[in-house]
Amino acid sequence: MPRFLRPLTRYPIITATVVVGILALVLALADLTDAARWVSVLSVSGFIVFTLVGMIRDVLRGHVGLDILAVVAMVATLAVGEYAASLIIVLMLSGGQALEDIAGRRANRELTALLERAPRTAHRVRTGPDGTDAVADVPADEVAVGDVLLIRPAEIVPVDGVLLSPAANMDESSLTGESMPVPRTAGEEVLSGSVNGSAAIRVRALRRSADSQYQQIVALVREAQESRAPVVRLADRFAIPFTAVSLVIAGAAWGISGDPTRFAEVLVLATPCPLLIAAPVAFLGGLSRAARAGVIIKGGAVIEQLARVRTAAFDKTGTLTRGHPTVVEVRAADGWTPDDVLRLAASAEQYSTHVLADGIRRAAEERGLPLSAATAAEETATNGVRAAIEGRSVVVGKPRYVRSLAPDTRTVEIASGQAAAYVAVDGVFAGALILADDPRAESAGVIAWLRAHGVERAVMLTGDAEPTARAIAAAVGIDEVRADLLPADKVQLAAGLQPRPVLMVGDGVNDAPVLAAADVGIAMGAKGATAAGEAASVVILKDSLAGVVDAVAIGRDTLRVALSAIGIGIALSIGLMLVATTGLIPAVAGALVQELVDLATILYALRALTGRDPQQDLSTTPHPRDGAALVGHNGERMPHSRSIRSAEPTRPAERGTR
Known part of the structure; x- marks a missing residue:
């Protein structure tokens, strides 16, 4: 026609x-x-x-x-x-x-543009018997994990993958709102929906199309529409x-x-x-403006709730803090060396999905310590991980949990804001790992902005120990702290908070229940937090707490x-x-x-x-009460227990954060 x-x-x-x-x-x-x-x-x-x-x-x-x-x-x-x-x-x-x-x-x-540019075709590379490569165009839905794909210049990456080429420059603006090209090197993850630069590259598929980053965002956008x-x-x-x-x-x-x-x-x-x-x-204009700012709001009803928010609750690790804790000290017990304690703890933490376990693994890798595979491993909700490593029983986690398996475990002294992951081997205390995590640079500014714009109450709800939680809260300007919580405790507390409506911000899998229970749930980042993104009313695509300001201001x-x-x-x-x-x-x-x-x-x-950018009023100056680097391993863990008989280490892409 x-x-x-x-x-x-x-x-x-x-x-x-x-x-x-x-x-x-x-x-x-x-x-x-x-x-x-x-x-x-x-x-x-x-x-x-x-x-x-x-x-x-x-x-x-x-x-x-x-x-x-x-x-x-x-x-x-x-x-x-x-x-x-x-x-x-x-x-x-x-x-x-x-x-x-x-x-x-x-x-x-803006919302429609995200849907229309969803990649539909992939160039799959297959090596023939004679060693030559053949490229065939296939629907993006038919790409399997492990397939090698050719991404031509200026093309959209169809599925999440690992970069095989030496280097690449990727435009990730449709995912994060970041307008500058992001450099990637061989071995780094390349997200679906990002746009390749001026050189052809090859990637190996990490996930199927339906499970990839961009398709998750598209699903959120479709739900919002x-x-x-x-x-x-x-x-x-x-x-x-x-x-x-x-x-x-x-x-x-x-x-x-x-x-x-x-x-x-x-x-x-x-x-x-x-x-x-x-x-x-x-x-519709508000939904589109939010999408342009890297914030997906799931419908007009959410906008109305955002506009009336009077109480804001926050998870700690990965939300108010950077979520990348580092090991700042290894305190070995008598008869143990720091390297042995760290190596065995990191080997056991391969089987944990907790964000703090990732910091322990990174510390071992940075010291060049080889990690051993486990013959069996089990993670216990909110407590720690237990694994059979090199014929020995290694336990890493909260002091109470480790002490139940190693009675000689003794409490170590830590600075304000720090926390310790305790380690026991064969029922004997082996030492403790001291971890720390900095508050996000924008956290104090976000809390101050909310208070200045009608939010009467700011609360931290966390599974971490109270001293660590209070140190972070003081650093970002939150006076009210609820610590040592299980996921069910968070849901109960969020339901009772006044005045309403209540906004809850979190970033990990075990935040999904409380995000769903709050009047407005905001999930920090779509990467690796699918359950939280599905449960939340709002998803911030950028790794920045400032998106909360965007969401409330746009609402x-x-x-x-x-x-x-x-x-x-x-x-x-x-x-x-x-x-x-x-x-x-x-x-x-x-x-x-x-x-x-x-x-x-x-x-x-x-x-x-249109409207004035609310982040112009957002100061990233640290709060006057800002303390040292913070956060530790004795915080909340995944809300389930997981037994691993085949003992396959958790891949980074599968780790849920809090």
């Missing part, structure tokens, strides 16, 4: 109404007034029946909306013989929906009073003037398009614009209705003027697409 004809089929009611209007005009000019009247009456009556059917369906679902005003206006204009005005009302209502669609596509552009914004609920708050006021004004005009035409002249200016159109356009701006647009529409409509009571605005002119009101409210609602 030619492009210029597509609007005619996309909006059939508009097309039909225009055709009927032209036909009625031709008949009237041909002095066939009765025929013109009946054509108009039948057309408008059909639209009234169509609208009434929709209203009945809404009532059966428990929703009473604003369509009653439109129906009364159409019936009134037909009753007083204003057939042209009745057709214009039909055109106005259907045209309003078209304007909403057009404005919605404009507002939804399909979720129903609270626009109906928002409009309904004004529906009954606006309908009542409109009918009173119209009835008073009729009663005072004694002319029933005045009733119709007033009601054509009371049609509800500004209320029905402005809010959805504003919410507030969007709700303000939506309410202002509704207010403008109501004020203009009521003002024009009052003028129409004097008879100065004929029904046809009133219907046309109402179209201008629709356009004004839509243009105002599109302001939700």
Whole structure:
């Protein structure tokens, strides 16, 4: 179908109404007034029946909306013989929906762009018997883990993979919002959705397309698009009073003037398009603006909650802190060397999914200590890991857990904010690893911004020991701390926090329950935190807590614009209705003027697409109470126990963080 004809089929009611209007005009000019009247009456009556059917369906679902005003206006204009005005009302209502669609596509552009650029084809490289490589194009969904793929210049990486080429420059702006190219070297992970630079590269697939980073983001975006914004609920708050006021004004005009035409002249200016159109356009604009900032908000209902947040709760490790703890000291017990303690602990921690275990493994690798495989391993929820290494039983974890297996375990002294991972071998205490993790540079600024913008209460909910938790809290400006919590404890506390709504920010798999339980759950980063991302209402794609400021600020701006647009529409409509009571605005002119009101409210609602960058007010200066490098291993672990008989080490890509 030619492009210029597509609007005619996309909006059939508009097309039909225009055709009927032209036909009625031709008949009237041909002095066939009765025929013109009946054509108009039948057309408008059909639209009234169509609208009434929709209203009945809404009532059966428990929703009473604003369509009653439109129906009364159409019936009134037909009753007083204003057939042209009745057709214009039909055109106005259907045209309003078209304007909403057009404005919605404009507002939804950022979200739609993410969906449209999802990679669909991959260049798979296969080596033949003669040693030559053959490249075949296959659907991205058919790529298997381990396949070697060719990524040509400026192409989108179809699946998560490991870079085989010596080096590459990747554009990851669609994933993180970072506009500068990111250099990658051989062995580093390359994320799907990133754009290759100017040189062809090869990667080995780490995950299938459906499990890859970009597809997870696309799924979040699709959920955000399909979720129903609270626009109906928002409009309904004004529906009954606006309908009542409109009918009173119209009835008073009729009663005072004694002319029933005045009733119709007033009601054509009371049609509800500004209320029905402005809010959805504003919410779509807010969703799009957030996506552009690297924040995926799952629907308009979340935007409304974000705008009203009064309490903010935060996990600690990986949320308020960097989430990359480092071993700052190894304290070996008598008869042990620091290297032996670290090597055995790191060997056991290969089988842990805890983010702090990663710091222990990194410390061993940096010292060049070879890690041994386990013949059996088990991780116990929130306590630690136990593994059979080189024929010895190695335990790493909290002091209470290690002491239950090695009674001679003794508590070591640590500085404020530090924490210790205790190690026992064959039931004998072997030493402790002292770990530390710095607060994020932006954490104190984020807390200060929230307090300055209406958030009355900031709380830390963490499984870490209280001294460590309080040191971090003091560094970032949080006064209220709940420590030594299990995931279920977090859920219970979040449910009881006041005032509402409550925002909860976390980054790991065991944060998923509390993120789902909070009024607004925000997951820090989509990488490696699939469960948290699925449970959360908001996902921050950048590895920065500043995205919380973006989410709250955009939520507030969007709700303000939506309410202002509704207010403008109501004020203009009521003002024009009052003028129409004097008879100065004929029904046809009133219907046309109402179209201008629709356009004004839509243009105002599109302001939700733009706004001042809230991070301009965000200081990254450390809090005055900032302490030393912090966080330790005796924090919360995964909310399950995991036995590993084959003892395969956990791959970095599978590690959940907190």
